[in-house]
Amino acid sequence: xxxxxxxxxxxxxxxxxxxxxxxxxxxxxxxxxxxxxxxxxxxxxxxxxxxxxxxxxxxxxxxxxxxxxxxxxxxxxxxxxxxxxxxxxxxxxxxxxxxxxxxxxxxxxxxxxxxxxxxxxxxxxxxxxxxxxxxxxxxxxxxxxxxxxxxxxxxxxxxxxxxxxxxxxxxxxxxxxxxxxxxxxxxxxxxxxxxxxxxxxxxxxxxxxxxxxxxxxxxxxxxxxxxxxxxxxxxxxxxxxxxxxxxxxxxxxxxxxxxxxxxxxxxxxxxxxxxxxxxxxxxxxxxxxxxxxxx
Amino acid sequence: xxxxxxxxxxxxxxxxxxxxxxxxxxxxxxxxxxxxxxxxxxxxxxxxxxxxxxxxxxxxxxxxxxxxxxxxxxxxxxxxxxxxxxxxxxxxxxxxxxxxxxxxxxxxxxxxxxxxxxxxxxxxxxxxxxxxxxxxxxxxxxxxxxxxxxxxxxxxxxxxxxxxxxxxxxxxxxxxxxxxxxxxxxxxxxxxxxxxxxxxxxxxxxxxxxxxxxxxxxxxxxxxxxxxxxxxxxxxxxxxxxxxxxxxxxxxxxxxxxxxxxxxxxxxxxxxxxxxxxxxxxxxxxxxxxxxxxxxxxxxxxxxxxxxxxxxxxxxxxxxxxxxxxxxxxxxxxxxxxxxxxxxxxxxxxxxxxxxxxxxxxxxxxxxxxxxxxxxxxxxxxxxxxxxxxxxxxxxx
Amino acid sequence: xxxxxxxxxxxxxxxxxxxxxxxxxxxxxxxxxxxxxxxxxxxxxxxxxxxxxxxxxxxxxxxxxxxxxxxxxxxxxxxxxxxxxxxxxxxxxxxxxxxxxxxxxxxxxxxxxxxxxxxxxxxxxxxxxxxxxxxxxxxxxxxxxxxxxxxxxxxxxxxxxxxxxxxxxxxxxxxxxxxxxxxxxxxxxxxxxxxxxxxxxxxxxxxxxxxxxxxxxxxxxxxxxxxxxxxxxxxxxxxxxxxxxxxxxxxxxxxxxxxxxxxxxx
Numbered sequence: 032x033x034x035x036x037x038x039x040x041x042x043x044x045x046x047x048x049x050x051x052x053x054x055x056x057x058x059x060x061x062x063x064x065x066x067x068x069x070x071x072x073x074x075x076x077x078x079x080x081x082x083x084x085x086x087x088x089x090x091x092x093x094x095x096x097x098x099x100x101x102x103x104x105x106x107x108x109x110x111x112x113x114x115x116x117x118x119x120x121x122x123x124x125x126x127x128x129x130x131x132x133x134x135x136x137x138x139x140x141x142x143x144x145x146x147x148x149x150x151x152x153x154x155x156x157x158x159x160x161x162x163x164x165x166x167x168x169x170x171x172x173x174x175x176x177x178x179x180x181x182x183x184x185x186x187x188x189x190x191x192x193x194x195x196x197x198x199x200x201x202x203x204x205x206x207x208x209x210x211x212x213x214x215x216x217x218x219x220x221x222x223x224x225x226x227x228x229x230x231x232x233x234x235x236x237x238x239x240x241x242x243x244x245x246x247x248x249x250x251x252x253x254x255x256x257x258x259x260x261x262x263x264x265x266x267x268x269x270x271x272x273x274x275x276x277x278x279x280x281x282x283x284x285x286x287x288x289x290x291x292x293x294x295x296x297x298x299x300x301x302x303x304x305x306x307x308x309x310x311x312x313x314x315x316x317x318x319x320x321x322x323x324x325x326x
Numbered sequence: 327x328x329x330x331x332x333x334x335x336x337x338x339x340x341x342x343x344x345x346x347x348x349x350x351x352x353x354x355x356x357x358x359x360x361x362x363x364x365x366x367x368x369x370x371x372x373x374x375x376x377x378x379x380x381x382x383x384x385x386x387x388x389x390x391x392x393x394x395x396x397x398x399x400x401x402x403x404x405x406x407x408x409x410x411x412x413x414x415x416x417x418x419x420x421x422x423x424x425x426x427x428x429x430x431x432x433x434x435x436x437x438x439x440x441x442x443x444x445x446x447x448x449x450x451x452x453x454x455x456x457x458x459x460x461x462x463x464x465x466x467x468x469x470x471x472x473x474x475x476x477x478x479x480x481x482x483x484x485x486x487x488x489x490x491x492x493x494x495x496x497x498x499x500x501x502x503x504x505x506x507x508x509x510x511x512x513x514x515x516x517x518x519x520x521x522x523x524x525x526x527x528x529x530x531x532x533x534x535x536x537x538x539x540x541x542x543x544x545x546x547x548x549x550x551x552x553x554x555x556x557x558x559x560x561x562x563x564x565x566x567x568x569x570x571x572x573x574x575x576x577x578x579x580x581x582x583x584x585x586x587x588x589x590x591x592x593x594x595x596x597x598x599x600x601x602x603x604x605x606x607x608x609x610x611x612x613x614x615x616x617x618x619x620x621x622x623x624x625x626x627x628x629x630x631x632x633x634x635x636x637x638x639x640x641x642x643x644x645x646x647x648x649x650x651x652x653x654x655x656x657x658x659x660x661x662x663x664x665x666x667x668x669x670x671x672x673x674x675x676x677x678x679x680x681x682x683x684x685x686x687x688x689x690x691x692x693x694x695x696x697x698x699x700x701x702x703x704x705x706x707x708x709x710x711x712x713x714x715x716x717x718x719x720x721x722x723x
Numbered sequence: 724x725x726x727x728x729x730x731x732x733x734x735x736x737x738x739x740x741x742x743x744x745x746x747x748x749x750x751x752x753x754x755x756x757x758x759x760x761x762x763x764x765x766x767x768x769x770x771x772x773x774x775x776x777x778x779x780x781x782x783x784x785x786x787x788x789x790x791x792x793x794x795x796x797x798x799x800x801x802x803x804x805x806x807x808x809x810x811x812x813x814x815x816x817x818x819x820x821x822x823x824x825x826x827x828x829x830x831x832x833x834x835x836x837x838x839x840x841x842x843x844x845x846x847x848x849x850x851x852x853x854x855x856x857x858x859x860x861x862x863x864x865x866x867x868x869x870x871x872x873x874x875x876x877x878x879x880x881x882x883x884x885x886x887x888x889x890x891x892x893x894x895x896x897x898x899x900x901x902x903x904x905x906x907x908x909x910x911x912x913x914x915x916x917x918x919x920x921x922x923x924x925x926x927x928x929x930x931x932x933x934x935x936x937x938x939x940x941x942x943x944x945x946x947x948x949x950x951x952x953x954x955x956x957x958x959x960x961x962x963x964x965x966x967x968x969x970x971x972x973x974x975x976x977x978x979x980x981x982x983x984x985x986x987x988x989x
Contacts, residue, residue: 046817046819046820046821048814049813049814049815049816049817049820050814050820051814052810052811052813052814053810053811053814053815053820053826054814055807055810055811056807056808056810056811056830056870056874057811057826057829057830059807059866059867059870060829060830060833060867060870060871061829063845063848063863063864063866063867064829064832064833064841064844064867065829066848067841067844067845067847067848068840068844070844070847070848070851071840071843071844071847074847074851083850084850122740122743122744125736125737125740125741126737126740126741126744128737129737129738129740129741130741132737144745144748145748147971147972148748148749148752150924150928150971150974151752151967151968151971152927152928152944152945152948152964152967152968152971153928153930153945154930154945154948154949154952155755155948155964155967155968156751156752158755158948158952158960158964159751159752159754159755159964160751161952162751162754162755162758162961163750163751163754169754199747199748199751202744202748231733235733252835256835256836256837257837257838259837260837260838260839260840261837261839262839262931263930263931263949267949267952277837277839280839280843281839281934281935284843284846284935291847291850294843295843295847298839298840298843298844301837301839301840302836302840305835305836305837305840309835376890376894377893377894378890378893378894397893397898398890398893398894399893399894399895399896399897399898403894404894404895405890405891405894407887407890407891409885409887411885411887411888411890411891412891413888413891413892413906413910414910415909415910424892424895424897424905425895425896428895428896428897428901428905429896472895473894473895476895476896
């Protein structure tokens with residue numbers, strides 16, 4: 032007989048080794064993801080220089096944020112992100128539903144059709160819309176040749192063009208999470224609901240929609256937040272008179288005279304805005320889960 | 327070929343004592359079963375023999391070698407896992423060859439031994455298949471081949487048939503016995519299914535709450551249960567409690583309460599010497615009791631009781647009667663041959679006579695957990711769950 | 724069991740929207756492909772069939788350089804971030820690791836913050852450190868945004884891993900090292916490959932972060948294309964785009980794993 036000994040199951044984890052394994056990537060993200068935001072925070076309180084930055088304290092950048100000078104780009108971006116998200120839900124939900132209810136063999140093929148554009152280079156997709164929408168582009172040629180319009184439509188370089196291309200680019204981000212939820216959904220529940228007297232519309236709003244809320248939340252997260260920071264699409268197809276936050280930040284960084292404190296202040300504000308949206312979404316979702324449990 | 331000695335093994339999982347001071351010796355070449363309900367510690371004990379868990383106390387020997395602290399890959403032991411655990415990225419052939427490849431056995435030898443093994447488990451024409459392409463029974467065979475090819479001293483089987491359907495289970499059980507005969511090594515078989523354990527094993531260890539309650543050949547455990555748990559867990563039984571009122575030669579007389587103030591007496595042989603006045607339990611298997619509408623002619627009416635039929639369950643090979651005697655309920659099995667008395671079937675509420683031979687009852691020097699059972703013990707023997715007990719108590723009140 | 728049937732109204736609506744979305748998704752791409760064979764200086768109207776822009780593409784040194792830059796960055800960042808992702812995922816497999824929630828938060832954060840912020844913050848970091856921007860800074864940036872995806876994809880594969888296989892391997896005589904290389908690694912390999920493919924595609928697709936972290940003289944293809952569109956000299960872009968679409972099609976259609984990983988990612 033022996034004394035009590037340490038237990039060490041064969042399949043157990045070794046904390047020390049696990050820390051060593053996890054360390055490199057976490058260290059990497061700390062240095063190149065976390066620390067840079069501190070620099071963004073600090074740079075916001077410095078003085079601009081034409082080509083660089085002066086290490087002198089200044090509140091100018093944040094003063095301009097607080098007094099509302101830069102309210103408009105935030106508003107424009109927010110409005111666009113919101114519209115894009117709503118349109119993505121309205122278009123994405125029926126598509127995801129359609130694929131989820133398709134025959135099992137067909138589903139993967141249909142998904143591939145959704146994914147191909149998604150994996151095509153972003154710039155190329157934007158570029159192809161320019162060909163399609165421009166003043167003497169394919170769409171206008173087509174509409175004129177049909178006799179529907181006599182003068183080409185001004186679609187390019189409008190806010191609507193931005194929303195159109197945004198929806199185009201971000202729609203798969205809405206469809207895929209929705210699909211993965213709807214695919215797992217037990218459709219016999221619908222049967223049960225209808226059996227109990229609910230009509231189809233009622234069954235949809237009482238059963239399908241609440242049960243697919245998780246997918247909608249994920250989709251909103253994947254569409255709304257990137258849309259807030261959009262730069263390339265407004266830059267390439269948008270109205271140059273209405274500037275989006277992403278464009279303003281980029282100009283302040285890239286164009287001369289540079290104003291890095293301003294860019295930093297704007298970036299940090301955007302970061303806060305994103306964080307608030309995330310927290311609000313998370314709170315809403317949690318709350319909903321709770322009412323679902325007890326209600 | 328060496329025996330396995332398990333000495334005072336204990337295993338604690340964060341305060342839960344899964345195995346509690348188990349001592350066992352498993353003979354070389356034996357087919358030995360650990361039998362018990364889930365959570366009794368049988369799988370943990372097996373995993374300690376395999377080396378997946380380390381006990382806090384005690385030692386395990388194979389022959390003279392202490393393997394308690396050896397990692398699994400250094401033990402002369404192989405395991406058949408409950409879900410087979412075949413490597414999904416390897417073919418049948420590669421799965422079976424895995425152990426030999428690890429030991430760097432030369433290829434020609436691997437080839438001949440793999441085909442030999444696949445022949446043993448009748449899978450020689452499936453060697454190119456992947457686990458995902460096979461049925462449960464086929465996976466089972468591959469798992470056996472993969473373990474046995476390493477020529478272990480002991481083969482551990484963790485509920486190997488649990489995932490198979492009934493017919494296949496019965497078939498595999500016989501095959502396992504044949505394979506055991508063919509290879510001649512020690513098998514340790516873990517199961518919660520008493521039928522499996524009884525039919526396959528040379529010896530069985532009945533486990534409960536981390537302890538071995540009884541170990542012995544299956545018939546021994548069935549006929550001569552050492553505790554109420556063994557009697558109840560293996561097969562079905564009537565547990566009668568009573569007070570010893572007399573001992574005479576090889577018999578004792580027991581006075582039992584019918585629960586309604588009436589008493590009856592039964593006679594039984596004994597295998598330990600109780601004292602007069604002692605309370606004890608008698609286990610009486612349902613198939614040992616005879617049932618008849620005519621009173622049997624037995625001298626002094628020893629072990630003859632009058633009751634009425636409360637319930638009849640037709641079970642194919644036999645019929646189960648629930649017979650009330652006073653407030654007690656007896657469970658009686660009767661096979662369908664009526665050569666003794668008249669031929670008409672017994673009916674509900676009919677008055678019947680129960681009788682049995684005094685060597686067919688078995689004394690257990692233990693009382694059921696709750697006093698509440700004393701009067702209501704027989705047909706619904708003590709369940710070992712709290713809820714059931716409290717319900718019975720509530721009914722009493 | 725048969726699923727409850729939708730009424731023709733619902734069904735029709737879903738099919739209509741699906742068809743509309745399909746047209747919506749593919750029209751621009753089809754037009755692009757068609758117009759890459761268009762023999763006209765102004766790209767917006769059709770003037771006849773030609774291969775000449777594909778030939779021009781071949782002769783354009785700047786495009787070739789941008790192409791090789793893109794490949795170099797993509798391959799290096801894929802290899803590094805996949806390896807980092809693999810070992811990190813193995814470390815974080817331990818659910819009882821203290822601080823795991825915080826680590827997971829750090830891993831997920833880059834996925835939910837707009838790309839432009841990562842670009843700006845890295846640009847300022849490199850300015851703060853007085854590092855000359857160029858290949859190295861672009862590579863660092865790409866690893867930074869790929870590594871999270873890599874960890875998460877590999878982690879989802881590890882979550883399905885059946886630990887009794889480890890026991891089975893050890894039971895059959897394999898030491899921990901052998902067990903890892905013969906059983907665990909091969910079984911999580913699809914996840915590793917998916918992570919690599921995802922990293923590769925993210926890397927060649929990225930514009931905005933590269934835009935902020937590359938200096939003058941180090942263009943990747945997206946940067947080059949964007950610059951060309953802005954300057955208006957776009958005749959070769961159609962053909963270049965068509966080739967890139969072809970590449971994507973090849974990846975998506977012929978590698979089942981990308982599809983699976985992508986579908987399972989959401």
